[in-house]
Amino acid sequence: MMPYRPEPFTDFSNPLHSEALSDALAKVKEELGRSYPLIIGGEEIYTEKTFTSLNPSRSQETIGLVSKADKAWAVKAIEASAEAFKTWSRVPAAQRSELLWKTAAALRRRKQEFNAWLMLEAGKTRVEADVETAEAIDFLEYYARQMIDLGERGRKELIPLAGERNELEYLPLGVGVVIPPWNFPLAILAGMTVAAVVTGNTVVLKPSSQTPVIGAQFVALLQSCGLPAGVVNFVPGSGGEIGDTLVEHPATRFISFTGSRDVGIRIQQLAANVGPGQIWIKRFVGELGGKDAILVDKEADLEAAAKGIVAAAFGFSGQKCSACSRAIVHEDVYDQVLSRCIELTNALKVGEADDFANDMGPVVDQASYDKILQYVEIGRQEGRIVTGGRALELPGYFIEPTIVADLAPEARLMQEEIFGPVLSFSRCSTFDQGLEIANNTEYGLTGSVYSLNREHIAKAKAEFHVGNLYINRKCTGAMVGVHPFGGFNMSGTDSKAGGPDYLFLFTQPKVCSELL
Incomplete structure (x- = not known):
């Protein structure tokens, strides 16, 4: 396995690179105003209720019309994730990592196109957009490598004991609800999602309502690289309408959230409640802001x-x-x-x-x-x-x-x-x-x-x-990999995204001891 190296940034002083971004912007602008569906169990679902994503640079310009999930669709997404977990959790770590490597390569080929989406939907300048796309590639490649390493370490023998064979294996948790922020709608969304997926979990992804089209583009990229149906279920919608449903569902095993302090605290409080039929303590991974x-x-x-x-x-x-x-x-x-x-x-x-x-x-x-x-x-x-x-x-x-x-x-x-x-x-x-x-x-x-x-x-x-x-x-x-990221106090759970310990948050260690 080649050593991990961060993705280089685009040198826009090179006229060829600036021209490539200009071409990508022209291409993406031709796609503005399209409709985007929910994706549940691999099925595209267009709902009657939609919301509009706008260009913050030109607030009258529509980026896309996005289907809006209600509570019933949120429950179906959880159920689809739970069903997909039965098979995805047993896929070998190397195969799950391969999906991330393929997606990283595809994103690298389409880097300027995703830069263009970030500029138009999130209002990022070309440098800020390029840095974010590079970070998304880094998350994909870094977590793929970390999973290979975790799989190898997880099956190593522990301290020898005469007459026994003892092994420790890191197992996936189950269904995760992933709620990324609007300000890094590609990099953080990608990192949160694939960290859960590569460790064998399945995901209900609720993108930010300000930047949902970029989320839809990334899910489509995953699908084009071989993501099985139901492993990532895409449910744009109002946090006030479906957020509690996703967090409180008894099949939800963990919630990964990046956003405001107040919303994060509410999610943690809801996750702490044990509902009917729930047989585990839910895990909360949160990054909640800073001053x-x-x-x-x-x-x-x-x-x-x-x-x-x-x-x-x-x-x-x-x-x-x-x-x-x-x-x-x-x-x-x-x-x-x-x-x-x-x-x-x-x-x-x-x-x-x-x-x-x-x-x-x-x-x-x-x-x-x-x-x-x-x-x-x-x-x-x-x-x-x-x-x-x-x-x-x-x-x-x-x-x-x-x-x-x-x-x-x-x-x-x-x-x-x-x-x-x-x-x-x-x-x-x-x-x-x-x-x-x-x-x-x-x-x-x-x-x-x-x-x-x-x-x-x-x-x-x-x-x-x-x-x-x-x-x-x-x-x-x-x-990624250089400065593992996460904070103290009300800034969150100090989860250190992009670091060597991050994937452990989406696993549970199991020890097997066999008498020889």
Whole structure:
């Protein structure tokens, strides 16, 4: 087996690569407005009730009309998954891994096409889209390799005991409900789904209502590569209408969720209840958001720090759970770092995501747009807006990248997850105080420290309480297999997606002891 290496990003400075993406965009635009069915037990089902996926760059443009599952269809999807589990769970690990490798190869061949879908449905610039498609390929290949390794280790003998043969095997759990987020509708959706599938489980996949077409495209890709009927059942629909049904069904064995704190907590509470006919304790795997900080010491490369802050704050319009939402800067260099961040932010060009000249696209929908603008108004009361702060007169959901300075550590903008292009600045008088401010939140996902002081770096490693801590680099950009991803506290169950332990979450170990 060849060693795993992350998928390289596309070099769009090469005119041939830019032309290939332009061609893909033209092709995908010809497919806009199509209808997409539920897929249950391998059957395509078009329902009377549908919902419309819109282009956030041009909010009057329809990406697709998507069939909407109700409670009855949700139950049928669970039942189809349970039936498929009887056979899929017995398929050899190598064969399940082969499906992932085939899908990775197919996705690599269609990389620019999937980039185009991400640009149009999710509002990602070409660089953000390309990074996500590469991450999806990485998840497929990494988990395929991890499953081969897990299968081999699971059948190794344990500590020898005279007169006995003892083996440990990792078995699949059963039916899983997979609920991915809208902000990484290909990479995280793919990673969550195939981690469950490659370990021998079957899945009911409920994509985000903001970005369901990309989910449909990925399921179709899996099917084209040999996915058996019923192993992944695709049920777009309202979380309020079918979410509880999926989580509470007695045949559901686990729930894998990425999304907001409040929804994640509700899912965990529902999953903890034991319903009639249920014979197991359901497992919850959750990633629930963040309020991530970059701490800048007075002894630091200030130019690198400013560039890292701006890139992490405004990449994909700040719509990442790992995005830099708070910049905490030592008072001796505060004005210098703030000034440079303003310059870099003002240089960003905001506009439609499929225009290659733009650095930042829209936010995802009207609800996000309204919420973010409300936080901007709160920022006017709590601090000082030094750049941005306005909606843009464009045909989609566009907001200027905004920096709010001089915020108190307890301010709402320093405590609450905004999930948009709003960056909060706060000063600290010492490095220790900076760490206290960084930890002064209920979240603990990512964080970053810029410092040239080795004692301070060591202290941050020991005391900055986050699942992913970065030193002298930005707090976004985790790579599969390189930076296993997941956070502390209200950021979730610290599941470490893309890491060597992740697949264990979808298995149960069984020991067999035979007297010789």
